[in-house]
């Protein structure tokens with residue numbers, strides 16, 4: 001009975017995604033050699049595309065060889081890519097995998113695995129989760145790290161906010177478990193023991209603190225200082241009320257989310273309301289704020305797709321201005337992966353190119369290297385010796401047309417090949 005249930009669950013997953021997949025792991029002590037592929041090296045100045053050989057050992061890139069492409073390797077599984085294109089794996093810097101877990105355990109596991117499956121088979125090899133249930137997230141982080149399931153690597157946050165936010169959210173929550181503070185969702189007030197709060201978050205396995213809402217500037221500064229001391233990142237909403245975007249930027253957080261929130265940084269005596277976010281603004285007025293972000297090396301997690309879906313048209317305008325001034329922009333979706341057939345990540349990238357003045361090269365650089373930087377990671381996001389073997393291989397050149405990013409040949413995460421099987 002148990003086996004039948006398991007099987008039907010598996011079938012359900014297959015039917016749900018309407019595809020079946022295969023997976024390959026090179027045997028121990030065997031190299032994986034990818035020959036005759038065009039390696040795309042993305043830089044802030046553009047892209048360099050050169051034919052070469054990529055050698056992978058276990059979960060890392062061992063060699064990028066452009067010179068001697070005839071070189072042979074002992075104990076190797078060799079794949080001839082025959083002119084296909086090699087890019088670093090994609091990184092989504094704003095997902096919510098477990099913010100609203102499903103009621104039943106099986107239902108929730110199926111939901112988690114379908115999301116992760118769709119992400120990985122779309123070429124997303126790393127995600128930053130911006131606050132959710134850390135028990136679920138740590139379980140799936142482990143499952144991904146051990147390659148038990150097809151999933152991107154997961155990095156997640158603890159949500160810090162003032163009592164006003166948590167009182168509001170918990171008053172309509174039906175889940176009694178969420179009615180009290182948890183290491184991944186903590187109420188922060190003046191009297192909070194900050195070293196302890198950060199240590200609790202750290203104990204829940206987080207990589208960063210999500211500075212979320214209803215926090216005074218002094219508290220934002222305290223969070224950033226203590227998080228840095230304990231080796232954690234700080235990922236803030238651009239406006240956390242009463243702290244303004246300027247105060248958040250001055251506190252030197254690592255990243256700021258939601259470009260439209262920057263509007264609260266306009267130098268105006270009028271109070272900005274939510275409906276103002278749909279109005280046209282003069283972005284030049286934001287320059288002094290954006291330049292402080294730049295000086296403090298703060299990355300903008302723009303989330304334009306959700307902005308567009310909520311009629312906050314200023315989102316792309318602010319992102320365009322930030323990009324023009326040289327601020328790094330990451331690709332975060334903040335939008336569900338299972339609602340629409342096309343993943344929101346492509347839409348986010350498309351908006352950078354169509355509305356924010358990015359070249360395709362720049363958008364892909366944001367989707368890889370800057371994504372890694374947003375999580376504080378230096379081990380991925382580029383194709384170089386010693387980096388993690390998170391790679392996607394495309395049938396056609398994505399620099400010619402972003403649509404080609406969807407035409408995936410194989411995905412390699414942590415040195416393991418994931419391949420869509422022929423339908």
Ligand SMILES: [Zn+2]
Pocket residue numbers: 094096130334
């Ligand atoms: Zn979010």
